Amino acid sequence: MKTLLLTFECPPDVTGGGLCTYVQEYINAKIERREPTVILTADFNVHDEVCTYFGCVKVIRFNPSTGESFKHMGHWAAMSYEFSNQVKKIITDGFKPDWLEVCDGFGLGYFTLQRKLCLEAPFTDLKVLVTAHTPVTMIDEWDKKNIYELPTYFTKYMEQFCFQAADKVISPSAFLKKKLLTEFLEKDVPIDVVPNPYETPSASLVPKTEASGNTQVQVYDIPDYAIASRVCYWKGIEHALAGFDLYWANGGQSSLYVYGSDTHYFKNNKSLTETLSTKYSKWIEKGLLKFAGLKEHSEILFIKKHLKALFHPSLFENYPYSVIEHMAEGGLVAASLSGGQAELIRHGENGFLFDPHSPKSIQDAILTIDALDEMQSRSITDNAIQTIKDTCSYATVMTQKEQVLATAEQNASGAAFPFTSGKELTHADAKDGSALTVVIPHYNLGALLIEAIESIKFSSLQDIKILVVDDGSTDKESVIILKTLEARYTNLKVIYKKNSGVAETRNIGVQHATTDYIALLDADDVVCVPYYEAALKILNRYSNVGFVGAWNEDFNQHGRLRLWPTFNPEVPLQMIMNTTNCQGLVVRRDAYLAHGQHDPNLGMFLDDWESTISMVLNGVRGVMIPHPLFKYRIREDSIFRDKFRMFTINYNYIIDKHQAQLSGCYGEMIKFLNANGPNTQYHNPTIPSANNTHHTPASAPAPQHEGGRLVQLVHKYYDSVNQPGPIRNIRMGLRKLGAGQLAAHFRK
Secondary structure, X not given: OOEEEEEOOOOOOOOOOHHHHHHHHHHHHHXXXXXXXXXXXXXXXXXXEEEEEEOOEEEEEEOHHHOOHHHOOOHHHHHHHHHHHHHHHHHHOOOOOOEEEEEOXXXXXXXXXXXXXXOOOOHHHOOEEEEOOOOHHHHHHHOOOOOOOOOHHHHHHHHHHHHHHOOEEEEXXXXXXXXXXXXXXXXXXXXXXXXXXXXXXXXXXXXXXXXXXXXXXXXXXXXXEEEEOOEOHHHOHHHXXXXXXXXXXXXXXXXXXXXXXXXXXXXXXXXXXXXXXXXXXXXXXXXXXXXXXXXXXXXXXXXXXXXXXXXXXXXXXXXXXXXXXXXXXXXXXXXXXXXXXXXXXXXXXXXXXXXOOOHHHHXXXXXXXXXXXXXXXXXXXXXXXXXXXXXXXXXXXXXXXXXXXXXXXXXOOOOOOOOOOOOOOOOOOOOOOOOEEEXXXXXXXXXXXXXXXXXXXXXXXXXXXXXXXXXXXXXXXXXXXXXXXXXXXXXXXXXXXXXXOHHHHXXXXXXXXXXXXXXXXXXXXXXXXXXXXXXXXXXXXXXXXXXXXXXXXXXXXXXXXXXXXXXXXXXXXXXXXXXXXXXXOEEEHHHHHHHXXXXXXXXXXXXHHHHHHHHHHXXXXXXXXXXXXXXXXXXXXXXXXXXXXHHHHHHHHHHHHOHHXXXXXXXXXXXXXXXXXXXXXXXXXXXXXXXXXXXXXXXXXXXXXXXXXXXXXXXXHHHHHHOXXXXXXXXXXXXXXXXXXXXXXXXX
């Protein structure tokens, strides 16, 4: 089976740790089975990319920072996007995997899955497996960190989406599976339990000396017991020390060393090592307790061989490799009941289990191990070795995984788009899946309206109907342009009405449309060539998708200003901050009329955002194409610039309007706002709120676009006609003389 594995940790540059160990074992298993494999990992130290071969396994290290994504998104969102670009390159270059596997941490597979589900080639044929190692936001919550801060809050969405969107999810333990389903995921996901692979290395990594010369034996300070993990809350260090404190207070003499890096303690925001050292200073002074800090993996392996037992007191744990390694090497383990390790250990037979919340239970485990004689200890460790052989051998694990994946291929359906939260409506199929009406509200913007219509003409979707609703324009040139356009284009119709505002104007346009799909477009905005065709493919593919958007490019008379990534609107984030290009969506007409009509009471400000909020809360769900296919013009006299002070007033109205539907979300919304500040201060969920602004940034170099040569030529065309200079001056002059209308006739 050909596989492509995405990981942010990969040996030999990184050693130790669960994910890195998994990757090493994965490589070994693939080599043993001679299965063609590519492993893709990030390395910010390489210039472009570096390839290393281990038999049939190819490891590609690439530098994500060479891509454009870091200019527009926070670290992990940008990482995910650059990984997806590399996946596209690998497949295009000829390696087509049977399965792509990605770890769950930081939502690394988010954009690969989003691009697949948005039906972008070559992602559409990918089968994606998410292997659970424990989502980082779940760990952060276990460690008492504030998961409502940006970008952590959005990272959770990314991680959840990966679980929902994957073709298959496997967990190494039933414990982690249960935690994912009950504490992390908001919707049910089929998860199979397959242990992580592990086999004892044939060559020892233990430091050793040569028999000749002046080489000296490396001497280490060996304790009786050790804990080898980060000194953090969820790893149970504090709880383990409560048990050892009881043991020492009752006369116990066995020593304990804690190996691992330090973290801050949530109760006092101080070093947890310092906090525990102060609390248990008397045992440190007596030499019974030592915080030994972070050590080389090889040194830890050596020390572990000489312990009475390795303690693993985690309050929550997936399937710890530190336990598996120690059992496989013939070491004795005493571990917490709360984790996947409890599925390996049979108390008193191949190791020991204790309740991490009971100091007495921990003390009892220590006393039992202290009392073991050599024969008893050997019997337990022999059983431990056999347990790991039976459970984690490459042959056993890889066979189980293949069986699970074969079943997943047979049961593949994918009729619905995987949203992570909220309710979803199912929509009837369109009568004509290629018919689209673009609804354009217009008021005194005739010159810019021509550019909007020109962009529709360039669309790869054929025979688009255009419905312009004029909101009582008073500008004579704009009125002339409307009459000229109406006479010239058979697929364009103009509805004239008295001035009543853009919300009612847009609603009237949708009401008069006759196609099942409509697109919203302001008279001063433009769309890119593939947008409408790509959007209709998604709407025709997924019956639970009600509207489609895309990444947004802000531009003005000087050219492009910035790229604004948009994201599938989820509850309650969409209620706090807009994550969609809501002014340019492609929508099912019936869904818009039922739940998305713009509210005139908002006074032409935030009415488009409120429309998406209303649709999402009523089960009309949306998908954002992760490419900049919509161009939003920033005018000096725009409503947003002129009435930004109205944001809070209208936002209050929106919250009041949807109060009943939001009642279950208020707690989460309050926690989010408390962590990040007022929602007028940020607009990109992938960036920390302190560095995240609504305001238009300075001009930046134009990003590169996907979509082929034609799309790039169209972008160059729009750039050339909008840049200040002779071309624009001639163009605008001809338009004022009426020659622009003649040119439009020839373009038709």
